[in-house]
Amino acid sequence: MGADLGLVRARCADLAGRNGVVALRRALELADPRSESAGESLTRELLHRLRMTPPEVQYVVRTPLGEHRLDFAWPERKVALEFDGNTKYFDYRPTGDVLFAERRREKALMEQGWTFIRIEWRDLFNEVEFKYRVLRALSRGTAADSPPFRRFRSG
Numbered sequence: 001m002g003a004d005l006g007l008v009r010a011r012c013a014d015l016a017g018r019n020g021v022v023a024l025r026r027a028l029e030l031a032d033p034r035s036e037s038a039g040e041s042l043t044r045e046l047l048h049r050l051r052m053t054p055p056e057v058q059y060v061v062r063t064p065l066g067e068h069r070l071d072f073a074w075p076e077r078k079v080a081l082e083f084d085g086n087t088k089y090f091d092y093r094p095t096g097d098v099l100f101a102e103r104r105r106e107k108a109l110m111e112q113g114w115t116f117i118r119i120e121w122r123d124l125f126n127e128v129e130f131k132y133r134v135l136r137a138l139s140r141g142t143a144a145d146s147p148p149f150r151r152f153r154s155g
Contacts, residue, residue, distance in 0.1 A: 034058045039083040040071055042124050047072075050131050053138070055081060063108035070109075077141030080109065081117045081134065115141055 009028055015021045027045075034057045035041045047054065059073035059080075072081035106116060117137050123130050 036071075037083065039121060039124070043072065043081070043083050043119065046124055046127065046130065047134070050127065052131065052134060061109060061112070061114070063112060065104060065108045068105050068109060070114075074138060074141065077115075077138050078113045079115045079117065079134075079137045079141040081119065084118050084120055 005028070012021065012024055012028060015024070035044065036058070040057075044057065053074065055072035055074050056070075057072060059070045059075060060067050061070060061073075062068075070080040071083050073079065110116070115137050117133055119130065119133075123133075
């Protein structure tokens, strides 16, 4: 929202020893202006706290339908994590249009081998299930440079 992160960090340094300053420093370490919602920020914080491999944030993928941005991506495994809040579906365009466009986007990415994990607010509060879903998807994901099928020798 336009805050000067350097200035905020400097002010934080002046608060050494005060209540909450450790939590504030941790939050500033994880601050990322690319997050588009509070849900995305909390998702990133949860991934960090669970000591999971950090994903790329707002990762762009080209498809025949154009460029598509993923909230979080592990491109080497072709796994995408999308945070679905109500705002995306109800606040900007008619819901049917949003759902149709989202389905086309996801289909184009899945045809390129991407696996999707879709989460909502409630998923952020069930850490064990959240971690299991992410690890399961990452273990099933294929390396981006490997073919999605087995090669057979003719003979």
